[in-house]
């Protein structure tokens with residue numbers, strides 16, 4: 001059995017699956033159930049400063065995008081930070097940590113961008129004996145209008161400043177949670193590092209409008225006929241999150257800084273992919289909100305089985321393994337030639353590959369051979385783009401195969417050694433002409 | 437032969453509530469969610485095989501996509517553009533041998549997209565909304581066309597002609613329109629008076645008059661119509677039935693299946709229908725399956741279909757056979773009727789002979805006797821050529837010959853549906869014939 005025990009910034013948990021700061025972690029009741037179900041840790045729903053708590057809307061706070069069979073693919077919310085009293089939250093955190101000493105309990109925080117409020121709240125959190133804090137610089141709605149959340153996360157200088165205050169005023173590990181609503185995620189990550197943060201976690205939600213009601217012309221979710229942008233999460237945001245994680249993992253300035261991966265993680269596979277791109281652990285929100293806490297069983301089992309199958313003994317054996325393989329486009333091998341290949345036995349003759357390639361790409365798939373309905377790749381036209389593979393409803397029916405000999409499309413050898421754009425003759429700033 | 441026990445034929449074998457349940461929809465219609473889920477299964481194939489398999493060439497991928505985008509009325513329009521009886525066809529088409537047979541998901545996983553049920557969802561949604569008739573008539577052409585028979589072929593032809601601006605008079609022998617949709621299709625396929633509602637919907641386009649109770653050969657003739665109208669379409673179906681050709685054919689309890697079904701379809705209270713305890717059905721087509729299943733649903737205890745060839749040769753599809761079997765009907769093959777057993781000119785049983793296929797179908801000499809209170813004859817219908825004698829309309833094996841535009845050998849006369857030779861006897865095929873004929877009539881009259 002692979003060892004799933006996780007050690008993130010010295011914070012130990014029996015597995016790398018934490019619940020992200022959100023409704024599933026807003027109350028003792030929920031967190032108790034989460035730990036019973038097997039979650040390795042939680043990041044408590046974001047706390048604000050003492051005093052009257054924030055209020056939420058009383059109308060709907062979620063919008064959604066669905067796939068076939070109404071499978072939830074993307075969720076959008078306009079919820080704020082916790083709307084429960086600070087004291088009650090702190091008492092509950094303390095009680096939970098006491099009952100579940102082997103699980104990670106992190107407290108998410110968001111207070112005004114001044115030193116004193118941060119200092120104050122950190123002391124209060126320390127009293128709960130929680131394992132660490134996460135600074136919520138990501139929330140894109142509501143709180144950002146008040147100069148908090150994403151409003152801080154979008155200004156690297158503020159991130160650095162607040163991170164520095166927090167490191168000064170607490171012994172606890174400090175995680176900075178990043179917003180994806182920026183142009184280049186490396187800048188906020190570098191700022192977090194410069195401020196002394198121990199780790200970054202990402203992504204928080206993506207600013208979004210999920211849909212517009214075509215009767216009332218109000219964005220959804222609609223509150224009395226009006227809507228406001230919300231934060232998007234769930235499976236739909238995973239590719240965005242993966243890229244941002246990879247950018248930070250391979251950036252010279254931040255390489256090696258621990259990352260907690262968040263964004264659309266729904267299965268053990270998603271988790272393994274985030275970890276392969278450099279995450280020390282992962283956090284989950286939408287998947288739990290869609291299916292309940294039980295999904296962690298599949299995550300634990302699945303990750304463990306895969307690791308056993310592949311002979312990975314522990315998490316260190318997989319963390320960051322894909323990072324060296326993420327590169328810039330200019331270094332991709334231009335001499336790697338593939339062609340689509342259709343397995344005629346698996347083909348169900350829907351013809352989608354044909355029409356996709358015919359209408360929108362390279363006219364490289366037949367629809368008729370010798371008067372019969374048949375879909376075959378014309379190697380002399382195929383540029384190897386992979387579109388047909390992606391539109392084919394049958395898995396593995398169309399595959400991309402590397403060819404040998406001559407590429408019938410270009411008439412050039414398909415067996416030339418590695419060569420990239422930096423060396424290509426068409427590149428005005430090529431360092432040298434490609435060997436030919 | 438031992439004297440038969442007293443015959444057991446009764447009405448009201450079941451609880452009143454049971455009749456309603458037994459004759460409700462064979463397949464419950466899809467709800468909104470089911471329809472969305474099912475529509476999601478369609479791959480939107482290129483040059484879709486289903487579309488090519490539909491005799492009326494409905495753009496199936498398009499209408500299913502319209503359902504999945506929450507536009508069922510647009511879907512219905514797509515269907516009705518090609519097939520004005522899309523609603524009935526959704527209920528009665530043997531989709532397992534048409535569109536769904538070639539669905540790529542049938543090929544891939546043995547579970548086709550349920551096209552028929554989706555088609556019903558779309559057309560039902562449109563009809564339930566009670567919209568203005570979805571087709572507009574072209575400006576009046578001043579041309580008049582006579583249509584014989586208000587079945588699927590005749591109604592389809594009339595609707596398309598009306599759309600093109602012609603005036604249509606339909607001559608229908610029966611008191612009610614709809615043809616076999618109204619009088620023949622199994623009751624559990626066309627519930628809630630759907631056939632009549634669909635006829636009303638079709639006529640809503642305007643420009644179509646139906647002369648009810650007017651039979652060709654009795655009240656009117658081809659010559660007369662040819663002189664009064666600019667064109668004539670014959671869609672009179674197959675009014676005749678084949679006889680067994682055995683002694684006892686006319687005994688009490690030896691019943692023509694089509695006639696019995698017609699009575700069944702027209703009776704509001706199914707408990708009034710007399711049903712035997714032991715029933716034998718002779719035949720292997722849709723009619724045999726339908727009469728057997730419905731008699732079973734009326735409370736018969738033992739219902740046996742006897743067919744003289746094997747399962748592969750049956751005209752009823754595997755699926756239809758399965759429907760009968762799951763309702764408790766026994767299907768026996770390689771048996772042909774030899775003698776109807778009677779007592780005081782009332783049926784008591786039937787003697788059958790085993791058959792074998794040795795080049796031709798021959799009896800083996802070996803016999804089997806089945807007790808029967810009722811015997812249903814479902815060995816096919818025939819065309820009644822009487823009214824066409826001397827009209828110059830050529831027949832082939834007792835049915836009208838037409839060209840690819842449904843034109844008969846007589847100028848100005850077109851024909852379609854069951855009464856023509858060389859095509860399948862299906863509602864959807866009849867609708868297509870009517871449509872093709874209307875287009876050709878329009879071209880001829882306006883050309």
Ligand SMILES: Cc1cc2nc3c(=O)[nH]c(=O)nc-3n(C[C@H](O)[C@H](O)[C@H](O)COP(=O)(O)OP(=O)(O)OC[C@H]3O[C@@H](n4cnc5c(N)ncnc54)[C@H](O)[C@@H]3O)c2cc1C
Pocket residue numbers: 528529530584585586587588589590607608609610613614615616617620621622625650651652653671672673674675694697722723726823852853854855860861862863864866
């Ligand atoms: C029991 C049974 C079950 C069937 N089940 C199915 C099924 O499930 N699915 C399917 O696709 N098909 C089924 N069919 C076949 C289908 O009903 C026919 O193919 C279809 O109705 C043919 O349409 P039509 O317009 O040619 O003829 P019909 O529907 O027979 O209509 C002909 C019309 O012409 C009228 N008429 C006849 N003679 C004259 C005359 N001399 N003058 C004026 N009017 C006249 C008739 O009264 C009738 O209204 C079934 C048939 C039967 C008998």
Ligand SMILES: Cc1cc2nc3c(=O)[nH]c(=O)nc-3n(C[C@H](O)[C@H](O)[C@H](O)COP(=O)(O)O)c2cc1C
Pocket residue numbers: 020021022023045046075077079080081082108136138139177203204205232233234235237262263264265283284285286287
């Ligand atoms: C209803 C809702 C409320 C959330 N509230 C918070 C919050 O208070 N603090 C925070 O840091 N993130 C919050 N998030 C963001 C999640 O923690 C997480 O970063 C995001 O949902 C992406 O992960 P996922 O795709 O697994 O859901 C919230 C998300 C949702 C859906």
Ligand code: SF4
Pocket residue numbers: 339340356357361362363364365377378381382383384385386387388389
């Ligand atoms: S890989 Fe691209 S170019 Fe080649 S056949 Fe497929 S869709 Fe066409």
